Amino acid sequence: MEDCRWEKITGWQLAGFGLGLAVFVALLLASESGFIFGLDHANLLFHEAGHPFIGLFSARLEPYGGTLGQLVFPVALAVSFWRQGRALAFAASVIWFFENWLNIARYMADARALELPLVGGGDHDWNTIFTRWNVLPYDLNIAGTVKFLGWTGMALVVLWVGWCGWRDRKRPDSIAQFD
Template sequence: MKLPVAMEDSQITPGAAPVSLGGLLAVLVFGAVCLGFHWLGKDGWVPLLDSANLALHEAGHPLVGMFSARATVYGGTLFQLVFPLAAAWHFRRADNAVGMAAALVWLGENLFNIARYMADARVQELPLVGSGDHDWTEIFGRWGVLHLDGRIASLTRGCGFLLMVGVVLWLYRRWRADSRSRFAGATKKSRLATETADTPPATTDRHDRSPSRDMPRITDDGNGFRAGPGHRSGRRD
């Protein structure tokens, strides 16, 4: 049995919110603005967004430090990564592709922010919040890679760029797939409506005849009434 058009369309992406052109453009602009500030801006700082990232960073130190004093230095960077990933997972569970893409762009921007901090490990020119030590100076010192701070920062920045570009391309492909699905659904509905309009109305069955047509004809032959063909007369000679 042929399923209704609406049911067939829903099986393409069950329960998923379709990607609109506006949602795609919003994520594209979001990513472009973030890259523009990091590449073209003097300080490589995205207003508002990096202020929120900084708040998460600073909150991460004492919260992680509650479980391990040695891990306190990692808490700031950990929170900068965990929160965007948690947001992406939330939107993934809700089947919201646009929300998930925006959260992953935010994660990519955080990688740019972290790379900026990494590259400052030796020169220590960036202003720090409070009077604490430089996180990546201590981390790279522990790992014995302090002299590679610039290379690691470049690698981290490259990962952020690839993530942001890959997410936008993925969302574009989802938008195209959803657009084709909507077009196919509209075509099916139009064809179904046309077929319904062209279907001729139901005709009366040839066996469904009026009872008057099946009754015998009564004629007068001068000797009394006689039934029509196929019936015997009621008069006896």
């Protein structure tokens, strides 16, 4: 990776990012089995938009549309910020991407229990998908793995930000202004 690919992260930005991260993780842990207000509303909105969109192309793939819809916006943002060299905005997008995995895992874990209230009022996505894949009895194991990967992904991004900040500590401000 080129040193100047990303714009410099200042100590203040790093501190702000750390503070935001601490609040975010506290919210995540506090709502471990629940729902983060605001963020998961956005996830839900994108989820519900994803079904009919994918459904336009294939009725068979429609159950996957919600999950894809949830993931496509953080990915699009991450790509955009990556191209602009905005390290912290990129990191926040990737964290949002992996936070979605926790949200998806929560839905997966409900595949047999069928206890979550379903906004769309239709079928339970993961009950449908896991039944199709013949893995319904393993819903909790799969959900556990997805949740673990979500946390791991977020942890790796945070480590990357820390590494960028450490690397940037002596870097002059004048280099790599991308705007």
